[in-house]
Amino acid sequence: MNRTIYPSTLAGNIYAPASKSSMQRACAAALLSTKKAIITNPGHSNDDKAAQGIIKALGAVITLVNDETIEINSSFLDDPGNIRSKENSVNCGESGLSIRMFTPVVALCNNEVTINGEGSLVTRPMDFFDQVLPQLGVTISSNSGKLPLKVNGPLQPKDITIDGSLSSQFLTGLLMAFSVAPIDHPVTIQVKDLKSKPYIDLTLDVMQQFGMNVPENKNYEAFIFKPASHPDSHQNSDLKSQVSNLKSQISYTVEGDWSGGAFLLVAGAIAGDIRVSGLQQSSTQADKKILEALMAANAGIAMEAKGIKLHAAPLTAFEFDATDCPDLFPPLVALAANCKGVTTIKGVSRLAHKESDRGLTLQQEFGKMGIQVELDGDWMHVHGGPVKGALVHSRHDHRIAMACATAALKANGPTTIEEAQAVNKSYPDFYEHLKQLGAKVTGDLEYGAALKEIYSDKENK
């Protein structure tokens, strides 16, 4: 599917989509809870669907309550001594978070389960599990550190030391699994060189909201679990059933997505006057840091009770460290392309194993739009525009498609994005939202045809 984005001026109000990081964690926590979970604002991205598919395979029942709410009932922990997966395989779609968060959860089961995925996920590294899960009593085999994985538990929490430098997502999975596995003495996960730390804050926040056993966080270097006394713990199942009968429901609202929202905010800063609603400033989401970048670029931004207002204003190059918020690179490049001067962004080494090798794909696709992106070790230097309309490719990476589409709003001609449906991974309504803000977006139009259309528009004037 192609999408063509024309130079546009934006106006109006838009709600940020649901955060897939928040939604997928809520699915895991709901699976691991003995209580009924009422989830408001559930996402409908492909990654959200993958998480829902996984918890169904593990025994959860998901019911649609109304347009804005689902209910999740789980029997996963009914008999903690004998947890079996309902299915003997789970499919994580293309979601890195889902596979890395749910693999330790699946490993709680005492039967063999095959864990698979699709698209870019099959080439992303999972060898962490080959090293760590056997230390926890889990038998695992993988395809040389890649999918498919076969795991056979049950996982038994033990003191371990892990490397957090590749991804925080593995730790998120261990935290979820350790939280519900039986322990009779304190157990510590030591973490070396943890990256993407705010994502761990989000994990702990969701665990807290679902009443799970939350470990003590010792400066992101150690996470200490104590035998739990809360009602979802396995430590005291009599108490558990008594209390859960009394209080058998958890309500959780999926947060607005600062990662997808970052594209809307940048779109407003380069082509606005818009307001973006639904982004909580109290959120622990890493990508809330986009606000700092917008301010550093002198964007026309105002925080209001109803949302964040943005208007187009002259933008200047800025410096930014995205090591702990790597998903901000694509919207930051779209922003920097519209800034005067050379913007420097740190953290490129965090991009190699995303849906694409994002440092390179940003360099290549923005290069087609006339934007010079230099890669210099862990640093990226983005030379400000003018941005040229061009034929670009999503490279099957949702954030590359959205970055090109955002920059295209201020290009000197139309931009056609090939394989534009990549956005479905995190933000299926992205093009529709741009249209609602007044952008001209057409579908399945060939680049040449789009150019002709612009051309004949000019001739007609």
Ligand SMILES: O=C(O)C1=C[C@@H](OP(=O)(O)O)[C@@H](O)[C@H](O)C1
């Ligand atoms: O936990 C999460 O929800 C995520 C963590 C980050 O990954 P890393 O920890 O690998 O940086 C981020 O890039 C990803 O899109 C979502």
Ligand SMILES: C=C(OP(=O)(O)O)C(=O)O
């Ligand atoms: C890298 C991403 O997600 P995941 O790792 O969960 O696939 C992303 O959303 O940009």
